[in-house]
């Protein structure tokens with residue numbers, strides 16, 4: 134890699150009381166890369182994204198996004214990013230276009246610009262014909278496509294997507310994957326989290342596997358597969374289970390990481 138770093142995270146850490154949710158995370162994302170976070174429930178993926186998108190202050194460590202410090206220059210960071218969070222944020226009683234007009238105005242855009250951009254993104258997401266339909270009538274996949282259009286209204290340099298394909302049918306997953314690939318081709322840097330191995334395989338230039346708040350491996354999918362000893366043609370899920378183990382994470386962090394719990 135020789136491109137420009139769009140994200141740089143240095144020892145990024147988040148504690149909730151005595152519990153360390155993100156534990157000294159270091160990584161760099163180059164401009165135009167699609168970078169994925171894979172990891173068990175509770176691993177710290179969303180918390181990392183929330184810090185990088187200025188929704189949550191790190192306990193320690195630093196990060197820059199699009200060249201701006203997430204703590205010192207949060208407004209600048211916000212001007213350069215889009216976020217598709219875990220929960221869809223749309224008003225059911227407004228149409229797709231009315232939602233985009235509402236959010237676009239919150240982002241400080243004028244109506245003409247919003248309408249132009251909304252039509253462009255809705256069209257690329259195959260939702261233009263539903264622009265004037267109430268969101269309450271949409272399927273999960275249709276809502277998510279409007280939600281993605283909302284995140285792109287500011288035409289961000291960096292787009293964060295937290296589980297963008299969760300709960301969607303294979304057709305919509307396919308559409309969203311193709312859409313993300315197109316964004317990449319237009320120079321947008323993309324960071325996503327997913328539990329879908331195919332998302333990672335098909336979309337991500339590099340993947341960070343995170344467990345108990347720490348990055349346990351970070352590389353291309355192809356190189357990650359080489360980490361498994363004595364197994365021919367492992368798939369990404371084999372590698373993932375090799376790296377993170379088979380234990381279910383219900384309260385497993387308490388047993389696994391007593392050093393992370395500080396008393397007193």
Ligand SMILES: Nc1ncnc2c1ncn2[C@@H]1O[C@H](COP(=O)(O)OP(=O)(O)OP(=O)(O)O)[C@@H](O)[C@H]1O
Nearest residue numbers: 149152153154172173174175176177178179180181
């Ligand atoms: N506001 C909070 N207060 C206390 N604990 C929190 C808070 N937010 C997250 N956590 C804890 O931090 C850990 C990491 O949570 P996070 O949401 O980042 O996980 P995740 O990797 O996104 O998991 P999932 O795959 O389930 O979305 C979890 O144990 C979670 O319970």
Ligand SMILES: [Mg+2]
Nearest residue numbers: 178179180219
């Ligand atoms: Mg999450």
